[in-house]
Each structure stands twice: as C-alpha cells, then as structure tokens.
Amino acid sequence: xxxxxxxxxxxxxxxxxxxxxxxxxxxxxxxxxxxxxxxxxxxxxxxxxxxxxxxxxxxxxxxxxxxxxxxxxxxxxxxxxxxxxxxxxxxxxxxxxxxxxxxxxx
Amino acid sequence: xxxxxxxxxxxxxxxxxxxxxxxxxxxxxxxxxxxxxxxxxxxxxxxxxxxxxxxxxxxxxxxxxxxxxxxxxxxxxxxxxxxxxxxxxxxxxxxxxxxxxxxxxxxxxxxxxxxxxxxxxxxxxxxxxxxxxxxxxxxxxxxxxxxxxxxxxxxxxxxxx
Numbered sequence: 294x295x296x297x298x299x300x301x302x303x304x305x306x307x308x309x310x311x312x313x314x315x316x317x318x319x320x321x322x323x324x325x326x327x328x329x330x331x332x333x334x335x336x337x338x339x340x341x342x343x344x345x346x347x348x349x350x351x352x353x354x355x356x357x358x359x360x361x362x363x364x365x366x367x368x369x370x371x372x373x374x375x376x377x378x379x380x381x382x383x384x385x386x387x388x389x390x391x392x393x394x395x396x397x398x399x
Numbered sequence: 400x401x402x403x404x405x406x407x408x409x410x411x412x413x414x415x416x417x418x419x420x421x422x423x424x425x426x427x428x429x430x431x432x433x434x435x436x437x438x439x440x441x442x443x444x445x446x447x448x449x450x451x452x453x454x455x456x457x458x459x460x461x462x463x464x465x466x467x468x469x470x471x472x473x474x475x476x477x478x479x480x481x482x483x484x485x486x487x488x489x490x491x492x493x494x495x496x497x498x499x500x501x502x503x504x505x506x507x508x509x510x511x512x513x514x515x516x517x518x519x520x521x522x523x524x525x526x527x528x529x530x531x532x533x534x535x536x537x538x539x540x541x542x543x544x545x546x547x548x549x550x551x552x553x554x555x556x557x558x559x560x
Contacts, residue, residue, distance in 0.1 A: 319437060369407070369525060376522055377409045383435055384413045384520065390433040391425040395417035 304348035305374055309333060310341045314364070317351055318375045321363035350374060408523035414515050419508040422516045423479040426506060427452055440494055441468045452476060458484060470494055474503060481507050489528060500527055 305311045313327055324342065328335040342362055345351045352365045365371045415422050425432065431448030439445050443462040450458050451473060458471035475483035486502045489495040502524035509517045 372525055372528060373409055376525070377411070379435070379438065380409060380411050380520055380522060383433065383438075384411060384518065386433040386435060387426060387518075388413055388415045390429060391415045391417040391422045394425050394429070395415075395421045398421065 304344050304350060310345060313338065313341050314345055314350060314374070315378065317362055317364050321361050323359040323361050325359070407526040408521055409525070410519070410521045412517060412519040414511065414517055416515050418514065419479040419510050419516045422518055423482070423508050427482055430458065440470060440488060441466065468494060479508055481505070486522065502527055
C-alpha cells in the first residue's frame with residue numbers, strides 16, 4: 294500500500310503530469326482534448342497518461358475510436374492526491390484573504 | 400506549507416499573518432471569498448457560498464438560478480480555536496447523500512505569539528469514500544446499491560462528453 298502511494302506521489306512530481314491529473318480531476322477527457330488545451334504533443338500526453346495509469350491514479354475506457362481518461366474513483370491514492378492538492382491550493386488562497394482582512398481591520 | 404498524512408487522511412498547515420479570531424472568521428463565514436472557484440459541485444453558476452456558524456449548521460452553495468447544494472454539515476464550531484465540517488462530496492466530485500460515506504475536515508487555529516496564527520487542517524476518514532465504492536460493488540443484490548452505482552456511472556459518462 295505504501296509503495297503504491299509513493300508511486301502515486303512520484304507520478305505527480307512531474308509538473309506536466311500534475312497538470313494533466315488536475316484537469317482530469319475536474320472532468321474526464323480524451324487524449325486529443327488534453328493535447329489541444331495544453332502546450333504538449335499528443336504522444337507526450339499519452340506517455341504521461343500511461344505513467345498516471347501505472348500509478349493507479351487514472352483509468353481509461355473506450356468511447357468509439359477514442360479513449361476517455363478519468364481519475365480512478367476507486368483509488369484512495371487518487372483521492373488523497375487530489376485532496377492534498379486541493380487543500381494546499383485552498384489554504385494558500387485562504388491565507389491571502391485572511392491577511393487582507395487583518396490589514397483592513399488594524 | 401507542508402503536507403503529511405496517514406493512509407486515510409491528508410494533513411496540511413499554513414501560518415497566516417492574522418489573529419486567530421480573524422483567521423477563524425475568514426475560514427468559516429468568509430469561506431466563499433477564498434474557496435477555489437473551479438471546485439463547486441453546483442450545476443449552474445455560483446451566486447454565493449453560505450456557512451451557517453453553529454454546530455448542526457451546514458455549508459451550501461447557492462446558484463444564480465436559486466438552486467442550492469448543501470455539501471457539508473458543521474460538526475463542531477468553537478471560535479476561534481477549532482471547526483470540524485463534514486465532506487459530503489464523493490470521489491467523483493458529486494454530492495454524497497449517505498453520511499456513512501462521507502469524510503470530515505478538522506481545522507485548528509493556534510496563536511503563535513507574534514500576531515500570526517498556525518492553521519492546521521486534517522481531512523480524515525477518506526477510507527469511507529473508498530469503502531462506499533467497494534461496498535457498492537458488493538451490494539449488487541440491493542436496488543439502492545445498483546441505482547447509486549448506475550447514477551454515479553451515468554454522471555461520469557455525462558461529464559465525459
């Protein structure tokens with residue numbers, strides 16, 4: 294279990310993979326869709342998706358002649374990784390808001 | 400900012416240059432001012448986020464079309480030290496209506512003595528979401544189980560288009 298989770302965190306160590314994972318947290322997408330909205334080639338996106346899949350973070354399913362990728366809803370690793378990212382992002386934003394109110398009230 | 404955590408929890412902390420009273424107020428009543436805009440589960444456009452400041456209260460998103468989504472229950476409300484809220488959101492970022500399949504978030508505010516506040520957050524009980532999904536597979540015989548599973552599946556398919 295631990296090795297599995299380390300693999301999940303390692304997989305998200307790469308900024309492009311993290312970006313892909315975050316996009317999939319919001320909505321399942323096909324490879325072409327990801328490639329069109331990011332400055333990354335289609336083969337590179339596919340390679341990153343293979344790593345994310347190997348780490349148990351995303352799953353894929355066929356849809357016609359495309360494959361749709363989504364965050365693995367049964368994977369606790371995926372849940373932890375997405376919440377970990379979410380709370381760090383949220384608390385950074387909270388800090389800015391709290392400090393602004395504090396300055397105003399002084 | 401640092402992140403650690405056991406298997407079934409995620410923990411993080413941050414120091415803010417504000418008094419605990421201010422930090423607590425902004426975290427709770429002011430939640431809508433800092434909550435990441437792309438993480439709402441409301442279908443339509445968000446008008447406001449309402450935090451009911453008492454144990455037994457709730458947190459809900461209100462849409463511009465008047466729709467409401469209650470996605471959390473306030474489990475403990477102890478200004479300015481501590482607040483605990485439930486996380487009634489499923490792994491596919493949809494509303495979870497079964498409390499047994501929800502996790503909880505505890506936030507503690509500690510004065511540092513120099514006017515700053517240490518804010519420690521723990522999101523725990525994550526296995527309950529996981530068990531929900533695994534339990535769903537086991538409950539093929541129960542109509543509720545299947546219905547729930549199919550709804551979740553349909554929701555994901557819809558989101559994939």
